[in-house]
Amino acid sequence: MKKTMTGHKAVAEAMRQIEPDVVAVYPITPQSEIAEYYAQYVADGIVHTELVPVESEHSAMSACVGAAAAGARVMTATASQGLALLIEVLYIAAGLRLPIVMALVNRALSAPINIHCDHADAYLARDAGAIQIFAESAQEAYDYMIMAQRIAENERVRLPLIVNLDGFTLSHSVQVVEPLPDEEVKQFVGEFKPVYPLLDVENPATWGPFAMPDYYFELKRAQQAGMETVPEVFLKVQEEYAKLSGRPYKGFFEGYKLEDAERAIVIMGSTAGTAKVVVDELRKKGEKVGLLKVWLWRPFPKEEIVKALSHVAKVAVLDRALSFGNMGALYLDVTSAFVHREERPTFVNYIYGLGGRDTTTEHIEQVFAELDAARPGELRYLGLRE
């Protein structure tokens, strides 16, 4: 049944249906509401989760690691500085192969302090070893929170997973969301199967001991192997979920009017919605424009993106964070995927929406309008006063 709710409520609803064993959270704008909704579910006995209102995000992720190693299904949520504070432990969650699922309500990083959306927090976690998925809408955030469990917990994957949703734009705006019935979600997610749980006292295990030059390297390679398994698992889980929900999830990204496009935008998050409006308008005028909206950012689906964009003449990659001293991280991902290809589009990079700066349809129109004349490899800024 369709309902209206904020992105926060949608995430909290997914969490309620999944009913993890442990949730450890710390307040931070704009994430705090997820924790508040969940605390209410716990207090009302709707879920049987242990909720730990810890004293910082570093403690939140540490509590998650402890609980996950003990053998629990674990979730948390944070944003911006909270992600920055817990990132030490996120690397550990990945290194210990703990499938902790985290909603990241994207917000700019200090300094200067800013509470509005950009993707600097997600970009900060890029190399931590977590799987990263971006949602365009509250519905997608809800859906991927549920798919996340199955992907992260797959025995060949076993990695932390971040579901990104744009702060305020998605987290606080009320949208139409169609949740699945509780039973269907419970069945889809299934029982959590811990691996070497600490609470299995019959089979004692040690987590996180030293690995010096003798073993560390191999363990990191094994972690990469886990990442390499993600695409296959992602597609399988997604296909099953698409069948269950009737929603058209197929692939690592959504191609929007991309098949015959001559000019295209590559983007992640809620601004894809704005861009689709512009694509529709320009199509009406006969312009062959399209959009590629990335869902799965880490691991990055190189081959498939190459296939989807090879025929396009001009591509603008839009990054909502800077990789200071270089181009946007998504731009680097996309262009490096083409490095050994003869046939490739010319690329331009746009940085947009930092610190919550509005990106409107006019901005997207500007990108398409400028694309033909843009110097290949140029770094441009959208909506910036210069």
Added chain:
Amino acid sequence: MPGKPKEKAAPEFVPARHPMEKYLRTERLPHIWCAGCGLGTALSCFLFALDELGWDLDSVAVVSGIGCAGRVAGYVRLDSYHTTHGRALPFATGLKLAKPDLHVVVFSGDGDLFAIGGNHFIHAARRNIDMTVICVNNFNYGMTGGQLGPTTPLEARCTTAPYGNFEPPFNLVYLAASAGATYVARWTTLHARRLQHAMVEALSRKGFTFVEVISPCPTNYGRRNRLGEGLDEMRYYAEHAVIRHGADPKEADIVPGKDFLIGKFVDMEKLTYLEMYRAKVAQLKGKR
């Protein structure tokens, strides 16, 4: 226009000026604090205290963390710094060690100073870094919407403890005293003059000095715990705050509905971090 009755001109609205306006970045006003919040009183008391001390303002630096109280750094017309969540004390420590002549003041909230930044508090107090910490305690994370924090009293309601808190809170007076603070006082925003006096004392004392300011949060903590408007919370302080100077900090627990202690709990002198550091340097130099 002739023949048309003259409209009576509306009286010109003249906003009242803050008596300590010279210490405020008026271009940043109006502030973001809610009606009935105690932060305005706490800040005013601090500004009056500064005025009373008559210090050269270039010798004063204010450091804040995150949260409602964190906004103070942005409102004072002083050298100020707004740190990340919990890091006001380490920043202030660095500031003091780099510029020992500076009067360093940390102005922050209970969540910032005692949850995410709690570790820094005990170590700054242990080292007896010469600075003043003003903690506005409103018993919850007000800025983010009223979540359970490290000072939330037992049974009090918060968004993340909707049927009452079961975690024992910190008694900040006891914590500061046992960690080594040389001056510890607690007042409420009702006791504005005495609060100002405590700030003057804390600022002029040597060592790690601590002033806890019990403050209403009518929008979040007060509303969820049915404490009424800011004024009602002030009445509550009038009825339940008991002034007892020199009381045992252990007895300064705050339990809703019961009397609680305010006043000056600790006022002593001991060597500061920099004095001990300099003594060590002199000792080693003497050996050579």
